Amino acid sequence: MTEKQKNIRNRLLVFFIGIPATLALLIFLPHANHLATAFVVLAVSCIATRELSQLFEKEYTQYPGTRFFTPLLGGVFPVFWYLEHSSLMPEGTAFTAGLAVFALIIGFQGFRRNEALFPHIRSFVPTNIFLTVYPGLFIAHIIRIAFLPHATILLIVYVTAVYLNDSTAYASGMLFGRKNGGVLPISPNKSIAGFGGGFFASVVVTTTAWLFAPEVFPGSIFTAIGFGLYLGAATIAGDLAESAIKRSAAMKDSGNIIPGRGGLLDSIDSLSFAAPFFYFGYQLFFLQGA
DSSP, rough: OOHHHHHHHHHHHIIIHHHHHHHHEEEEEEEEHHHHHHHHHHHHHHHHHHHHHHHHHSTTTTTTOOOHHHHHHHHHHHHHHHHTTTTSSTTTTHHHHHHHHHHHHHHHHOOOOOOGGGGGGGHHHHHHHHIIIIIIIIIHHHHHTTTTTHHHHHHHHHHHHHHHHHHHEEEEEEHTTTSOOOOOTTSSSSSSHHHHHHHHHHHHHHHHHHHHHHSOOOOHHHHHHHHHHHHHHHHHHHHHHHHHHHTTTTTTTOOBBTTTTHHHHHHHHHHHHHHHHHHHIIIIIIIITT
């Protein structure tokens, strides 16, 4: 089987198994503000954070990304935002927890005893802070979406828009992108046709949601189209951001947890990156002045 055929097979598996499984989770287990989804988000964030730390290890060879400590960084915002939005902790708890973790990361450096590692402190600190923020802070906004009104519909629209953007972009690039590819050196396989297909898919999802759920997506069709373009841009940016990190580390995949596809981060890069844009964008586009 060629590399191209493997890519097609893997994307079909995501499309026909991964997306339906995710939608089933959202539809059939919405209890306690989608607690089941929150657990999945937490697990995914921790694993993806560990994968990302290994990409940094390729560049910062002295970075001690232990199997125990690094995944915990990815769990900070998912855990505390669920507790905060559930009113189990006061407002601002997640922000405070994040600052506390940042302070611990910085303060810990003053207790290092291995002088050979002193020159690497400048890379340890920003690397650990970055691992706390991405993907954890980004993907935790899926949990925040679960506390908005009509959460199940919003989550379904979000997941569908992101994954259809990715799938349609890939198909459009395959079919029509041979003569307009290589527009971005960081990801030379991307094409103008692929980007156009991704934007089109996002707009189709948001306008369909506007048509069938006007109580959730009020306003004019132009609002729905604008939101689709906005979400499409965030989705594509998430894919490109991870591509940039992998190129920097000279790695093709973030890991090998998913046979034939790579790491978990490879599959959720856009889903995690675009989550805060959906959370705040939905309120800006549809709830302002409603």
